[in-house]
Amino acid sequence: MARTHDMGGRPTDEPLNTAEHALADWEVTADAMVIALGRKGLSGTDQLRRAIEDMPSDEYAALSYYERWARATETLLTEKDVLSHEEIDRKMAELEETWGVS
Amino acid sequence: MSGTYDHDHGHDHDGHGHDVTQHDPEAAERNRVPYWGKRIYAIRELLIEKGILTAEDVQDQIDYMEARTPANGARMVARAWVDPAYKQRLLSNPKAACAEMGVDATSLTEFVVLENTEKVHNLVVCTLCSCYPRPILGRPPDWYKSFAYRSRAVVEPRAVMREFGTELPDDVDVRVFDSSADMRYLVLPRRPQGTEGLAEEELAALVTRDSMIGVTPAREPSNTAVMAS
Amino acid sequence: MTATFKSGDPVRVKAEERPGHIRTPAYVRGKLGWVERVHGEFRDPEKLAYGRDGLPRQPLYLVGFRQTDLWPERYAESPRDCLYVDIYEHWLEPVGAEGTQQ
Numbered sequence A: 001m002a003r004t005h006d007m008g009g010r011p012t013d014e015p016l017n018t019a020e021h022a023l024a025d026w027e028v029t030a031d032a033m034v035i036a037l038g039r040k041g042l043s044g045t046d047q048l049r050r051a052i053e054d055m056p057s058d059e060y061a062a063l064s065y066y067e068r069w070a071r072a073t074e075t076l077l078t079e080k081d082v083l084s085h086e087e088i089d090r091k092m093a094e095l096e097e098t099w100g101v102s
Numbered sequence B: 001m002s003g004t005y006d007h008d009h010g011h012d013h014d015g016h017g018h019d020v021t022q023h024d025p026e027a028a029e030r031n032r033v034p035y036w037g038k039r040i041y042a043i044r045e046l047l048i049e050k051g052i053l054t055a056e057d058v059q060d061q062i063d064y065m066e067a068r069t070p071a072n073g074a075r076m077v078a079r080a081w082v083d084p085a086y087k088q089r090l091l092s093n094p095k096a097a098c099a100e101m102g103v104d105a106t107s108l109t110e111f112v113v114l115e116n117t118e119k120v121h122n123l124v125v126c127t128l129c130s131c132y133p134r135p136i137l138g139r140p141p142d143w144y145k146s147f148a149y150r151s152r153a154v155v156e157p158r159a160v161m162r163e164f165g166t167e168l169p170d171d172v173d174v175r176v177f178d179s180s181a182d183m184r185y186l187v188l189p190r191r192p193q194g195t196e197g198l199a200e201e202e203l204a205a206l207v208t209r210d211s212m213i214g215v216t217p218a219r220e221p222s223n224t225a226v227m228a229s
Numbered sequence C: 001m002t003a004t005f006k007s008g009d010p011v012r013v014k015a016e017e018r019p020g021h022i023r024t025p026a027y028v029r030g031k032l033g034w035v036e037r038v039h040g041e042f043r044d045p046e047k048l049a050y051g052r053d054g055l056p057r058q059p060l061y062l063v064g065f066r067q068t069d070l071w072p073e074r075y076a077e078s079p080r081d082c083l084y085v086d087i088y089e090h091w092l093e094p095v096g097a098e099g100t101q102q
Helices: A025-039 A045-053 A057-062 A065-079 A085-099 B025-031 B035-049 B055-066 B070-082 B084-092 B094-100 B147-152 B157-162 B200-204 B209-213 B223-228
Strands: B110-115 B120-125 B173-178 B183-188 C010-013 C032-042 C058-066 C082-088 C092-094
Touching: A025 A045, A025 A065, A025 B035, A025 B055, A045 A065, A065 A085, A065 B035, A085 B035, B070 B084, B070 B183, B070 B200, B070 B209, B084 B094, B084 B110, B084 B183, B094 B110, B110 B120, B110 B173, B110 C032, B120 B157, B120 B183, B147 B157, B157 B173, B183 B209, C010 C058, C032 C082
Parallel strands: B110 B183, B120 B173, B173 C082
Antiparallel strands: C010 C032, C010 C092, C032 C058, C058 C082
16 A cells, blocks of 8 residues: 555546746745755755655645645654744744734 | 845835735735745744854755756757767766766766667656756756656656657657656657757757656757758 | 675565655565666665664665556556666565566
8 A cells, every 4th residue: 555655656637737837935945945954964855755754645635845845844853853843833923923924 | 036035124014914015026925925835934044043054054055956957967968969978978977977067966876867769768757756866957847746747657658748749659668767766867868850960059959858857859950940050 | 785686687576565764666566577777785765764874775776667567457558668666675575587486
């Protein structure tokens, strides 16, 4: 039985959407953060994959590519006690207030 | 792209719910940032505050990826088309052949170049995630990372290629490579017919990213290009 | 290097299900193929994924399969088509002379 991410040959009716989108700034940031953290030993290709694969399958299916990277990065950093979810919650609220969004 | 939304932009941040998009296009962008995007910005800020990362660490990686585009691979392919000895080096020792062309592939563990021939057409996929020769080609296209491509490329490669307008002759064998480990795969597409008079730069312009993944062949020269050479 | 298999050897992918991070796709498990290329030795991603050093290095092989063997009754394209996956030695078993399990 294949895990959610193990997709080779999975039956699908989904058409192939060949349209591309320019990366949003947050996606460019997520991409760079993962590599930068890898260089500090706080992430890594294999560790990130593991954290992505462990996510509940409905989340895996619903999140976009870089949303999965961001979520997995938070997973790794909290597992390693570098940051806590609560700290991230607080900082996110602070940023939202600064930007005037919710 | 700056990769940052600093606090001190000098904008008037009125958080009372009026539509900031009228006078502040960046705010419109910020309104579209999804939950996980905001989380990654928050994580970035916290890591910088704690001295775990610097803003330069992040910007360096942004700059590194911006410099990586399919043009790097295209130059190597064009050189292989005109120089048979280079082609042999590209096939037998790809990292060194990259370095010869000034393409920095040092962060790749190793990669393999797959030559398309009259009888064999190669196609690359990563069914488990999205492994891709990023140091050479830059970031992969959305479709390469899609569930549809990851599911279908291994079981119906020609049907997938057809969606890119590629129809292979019946006597061509298709080989699919699923990048499951440290090796990265790059397709060396066939040199199109009618390109004998083209300079190397003009040849490189025919080598598309999609042809180096394998979903399409290289572009045909336009009549204009051939006549101008 | 201490690789067990060499180019041209028939191999079978172990039909195991293991917990944790693995890089052997489900669709090749239990399937018969051949060693196309011996890549060398690399750190084990199944260990790297959990922050361990991935040592000792494992031999990694490019293993080829006939598409019609991977997808019996489903593969609708050319019977000469093949598929190749990079597989670590600990996922491979030798195959006897008549194609039976040793």
